[in-house]
Amino acid sequence: MTPVLACEAVRKEFGSTVVLDDLTLEIAEHDVVVLIGASGSGKSTLLRCVNLLETVDDGVIRLDGRDITDPRVDADKVRERIGIVFQAYNLFPHLSVLDNVTLAPRRVHRRARRDAEEQARAMLARVGLADKAGEYPDRLSGGQQQRVAIVRALVNDPRLLLLDEITSALDPELVGEVLALVRDLKDQGVTMMIATHEMTFARRVADRICFLDRGRILESGPPAQIFDEPHEPRTRQFLQRLGGAG
Amino acid sequence: MARRGERRAGPELTSELKAPQRARREPSPLQRERLAYRRRQTVRSVVVAAVSTLALGVLLVVAVTGAPGWDRVKESFLDADVARAALPDILRGMWLNVRLLAFCAVGAMLVGLATALLRTLRPAVFFPLRALATSYTYVFRGAPLIIVLYLLTFGVPGLRLSGTPTVLVLGGIALVITYGAYLAEVFRAGIESVHPSQRAAARSLGLTYRQTMRRVVLPQAVRRVAPPLLNDLVALQKDVGLISLAGPIDAIRAAQIQTAETYDFTPYVVAGGLFVLLAIPLIAVTDWVTLRAARRQSAELSA
Numbered sequence: 336m337t338p339v340l341a342c343e344a345v346r347k348e349f350g351s352t353v354v355l356d357d358l359t360l361e362i363a364e365h366d367v368v369v370l371i372g373a374s375g376s377g378k379s380t381l382l383r384c385v386n387l388l389e390t391v392d393d394g395v396i397r398l399d400g401r402d403i404t405d406p407r408v409d410a411d412k413v414r415e416r417i418g419i420v421f422q423a424y425n426l427f428p429h430l431s432v433l434d435n436v437t438l439a440p441r442r443v444h445r446r447a448r449r450d451a452e453e454q455a456r457a458m459l460a461r462v463g464l465a466d467k468a469g470e471y472p473d474r475l476s477g478g479q480q481q482r483v484a485i486v487r488a489l490v491n492d493p494r495l496l497l498l499d500e501i502t503s504a505l506d507p508e509l510v511g512e513v514l515a516l517v518r519d520l521k522d523q524g525v526t527m528m529i530a531t532h533e534m535t536f537a538r539r540v541a542d543r544i545c546f547l548d549r550g551r552i553l554e555s556g557p558p559a560q561i562f563d564e565p566h567e568p569r570t571r572q573f574l575q576r577l578g579g580a581g
Numbered sequence: 582m583a584r585r586g587e588r589r590a591g592p593e594l595t596s597e598l599k600a601p602q603r604a605r606r607e608p609s610p611l612q613r614e615r616l617a618y619r620r621r622q623t624v625r626s627v628v629v630a631a632v633s634t635l636a637l638g639v640l641l642v643v644a645v646t647g648a649p650g651w652d653r654v655k656e657s658f659l660d661a662d663v664a665r666a667a668l669p670d671i672l673r674g675m676w677l678n679v680r681l682l683a684f685c686a687v688g689a690m691l692v693g694l695a696t697a698l699l700r701t702l703r704p705a706v707f708f709p710l711r712a713l714a715t716s717y718t719y720v721f722r723g724a725p726l727i728i729v730l731y732l733l734t735f736g737v738p739g740l741r742l743s744g745t746p747t748v749l750v751l752g753g754i755a756l757v758i759t760y761g762a763y764l765a766e767v768f769r770a771g772i773e774s775v776h777p778s779q780r781a782a783a784r785s786l787g788l789t790y791r792q793t794m795r796r797v798v799l800p801q802a803v804r805r806v807a808p809p810l811l812n813d814l815v816a817l818q819k820d821v822g823l824i825s826l827a828g829p830i831d832a833i834r835a836a837q838i839q840t841a842e843t844y845d846f847t848p849y850v851v852a853g854g855l856f857v858l859l860a861i862p863l864i865a866v867t868d869w870v871t872l873r874a875a876r877r878q879s880a881e882l883s884a
Contacts, residue, residue, distance in 0.1 A: 386785050415787030425782035429800045438796060439786035491787065 337400040338363050339495050339526045340385065345394035347380055347550075354380045356550035357394065362495070365524045369537040369558075372547035373573060378530035381547075382497045385528070386419045399494060415443055418488030422500040424480045426472040426487070432459065433468040436487045444491070458486045462516055478509030482516055489525070496520070498529040502536070514540075534577060538562055546570045660847045667839040667848035674835035675855050681753055681831070682821045682859075686814050688757035693764025698794070700769055714765070721762035726820060730755040734827035752824040760817050767809050771802030808871035815863050819856055832856070 338361040347355040355377050362368050370378040383389045385396055387403065387410045396404045403413045426435050433455055440451040459465055462482045472480055481501055488496060498517065502510045514536045520527065521540055531537055537544060538558040545555040546567070554567045565571045608616070645651060699707070699714035721729070733755040734748045745751075775798045783793040803810075825834035832855060836848035 388781050388785065411784070411787050411789050414785050417785075419785045421778065421782065423778060425778045427779065427782070427797055427801075429804065438783075439788065442792050442796060443787040487786070 336363065338397075339366075339399060340528065341395075341397040341400075342381070342385070343395045343397070345381070345384060345396060346392045347377075347384055347389060348392050354550050355384065355391075358547075358551060360545065360552060362526060362528060364526055367521050367527045367529065367540055367542045368545060369541035369543070370528065370530045370545050370547055371532075371534070371537055371561075371573075376547040377550040378547055379499050382419065382499045382528065382530055385495075386417050386497060387413055388419075411443075415439075415491055416494045417497060418491060418493035418495070419497040419499065420481070420484045420488050420501050422503045424472070424477070424484045424504070426480055426484055428472055430471075431468070432464065432470055432472065432475070432483050435472070435483060436490055439487070439491055455486070455490060458490060459483070462486055463512075476509060477505045478512045481505065481509075481513045485513075485516060485520075489520075494526065496525050496527045498527060498531070500530055500532065502531070502533055532577075534562070534574070546573065548573075657844075658846045658850055660845055663839075663843055663845045663847040664851050666843075667836065667851055670835040670839060671832050671848060671852050671855065674830055674832035675852075675859070677749075677829065677831045678821050678824075678856075679859070681749070681756075681824060682818055685753055685756045685760065685817060685821060688753070689760035689764050689817065690810075692757055692761030694768050696761060696765035697768035697772060700765070701772055717758075718762045718765050721759050722766070724759070726755070726759045726823060727826065729759050730823060730827060748827050749824070749829045752827045752829065756817065756821065756824070760813065760820075763813055764810065767806050767813065768802065770809075771806035772798055774805055775801045805874070808867060808874055811863065811867035811870060815860055815867060818860050818863060822856065 340360070340362040342358055342360040344357040344359055345355050346353070346357055358377070358381065360368070360381075370381065372378055380389060384391050390406075391404050394404070395402050398413060398416065402408070426432075427438070430438065433452060436455040436459065437448070437451040440446045440454070441448060456465065456468055459468055462485070464479060464482060464486075467475060467479060467483075472483070475483065485498075485501070501517075502513055505513065510533070514533070517527075517529070517536075518540055529537075529540070541558050543555055544558050544561040545552045546561060546565075546569075547553070548569055554561065554565060554570050561570065562574065565574065648654075696714045696717060699710050700718075702711055730752060733751045737751055738745050738748065746754075779797055779801065780793055783797040784790075788796065822831060822833045825831050825837065828834075830838070832852045833849075836852040839848035840846055
């Protein structure tokens with residue numbers, strides 16, 4: 336079966352720094368792949384390349400088998416099918432929660448206001464934010480904002496959901512509610528690629544862990560193998576350092 | 582799913598509720614003494630302010646009315662009869678200023694916004710438009726308004742083309758293109774102040790460049806630059822009076838005519854007073870918007 340996402344020898348350079356070094360990766364439907372690795376190892380850049388917010392310097396990225404790195408491809412059409420949630424939520428501060436969520440369905444998919452709002456309210460209710468639909472983002476806690484951002488990314492019913500360090504800006508007591516939501520999405524079969532520093536979360540949600548080091552996938556496998564018996568010394572070193580810090 | 586999250590937050594919430602609640606009590610004698618002292622200080626500063634204002638006022642009145650030429654100045658600048666006689670004509674002229682202001686304000690904002698948007702377009706096809714927009718803001722921010730006004734109102738009719746608009750319209754156009762150049766820079770600053778992550782978020786949802794501009798960037802940009810924008814409109818409000826140089830009978834021109842008839846400058850003072858009156862609501866709105874923006878900013882920072 337064609338994988339939802341396929342990265343083939345993807346390369347990205349910023350000046351003389353190689354951020355993604357011929358990286359190859361496949362994600363099958365309903366799979367959850369978690370990228371771990373030190374800051375600067377290329378996790379976020381990979382997500383931004385997949386969403387075409389960055390252009391690759393070499394290699395091919397395929398979505399459902401179709402090359403999306405071809406410059407003739409309409410990037411807007413590709414982005415409609417990929418949801419992304421950012422570390423800093425990036426909600427639109429001038430729009431209410433409901434308008435944040437319905438902006439894309441109404442403007443991109445040309446759906447009627449009532450129809451879009453009905454769906455948005457139902458989805459907000461599912462994440463426990465039914466009573467916040469009329470609020471503006473600055474009135475919500477970080478955890479609530481991030482849940483809205485996830486709903487906003489999901490409302491297009493994307494083929495693939497990218498989560499970029501979505502708990503890094505949250506207070507520790509708010510992390511739980513966001514991670515619980517992601518686990519729910521996994522149970523619903525949403526295909527996801529996640530960059531995170533939360534190792535306990537990575538272990539619980541991932542089908543496969545990829546350890547990124549200097550723009551390459553150094554090691555990948557099921558969580559139990561990566562966390563309990565990593566093959567690569569650098570993976571072991573990285574996990575030990577985290578253990579020491581935690 | 583969210584219920585799970587809420588249950589997580591449960592323990593913290595209950596511990597907060599169980600925190601011992603302290604009863605309100607009367608302030609201590611020490612605190613009462615401090616409060617009384619602060620009250621006395623407040624009363625004292627109000628009295629000092631009132632006395633010093635009064636003293637300065639008296640001083641000014643004495644200095645001006647005591648000046649050797651005061652009687653003649655009073656006669657030729659502050660003659661109540663002349664003011665009463667001139668008022669109807671000046672008011673009629675003022676109505677022209679108000680209409681011109683409304684037209685020029687809308688026109689200048691549209692020109693400014695369009696220019697700012699052209700300057701942010703990146704694709705190569707738009708290079709000529711971008712260059713044109715850039716040179717427009719350079720030239721018309723530098724050119725004195727009076728000269729632009731003369732060139733348009735005297736120069737263009739001199740071409741004797743058929744269909745040349747009236748001097749009034751030409752003067753309005755001069756104001757619009759001059760102020761449009763300033764407002765373009767204000768709008769551009771606003772557009773550039775919206776963080777790139779907002780664009781990234783909008784584009785990642787599948788919004789096109791245009792939709793991102795219209796739905797995400799511009800609403801935030803305009804809100805942020807509303808205070809400087811309104812401030813430029815206050816400046817436009819009085820520069821509208823310069824149209825009198827080209828001939829149309831606005832408030833200033835009407836005052837000039839009256840002055841020429843009576844050899845008394847009172848009509849100018851009347852016209853000046855009316856301009857200030859017209860500006861006050863606009864300035865008040867500007868201050869209110871500025872205050873609101875500042876509050877919102879501090880709320881954003883503390884959030």
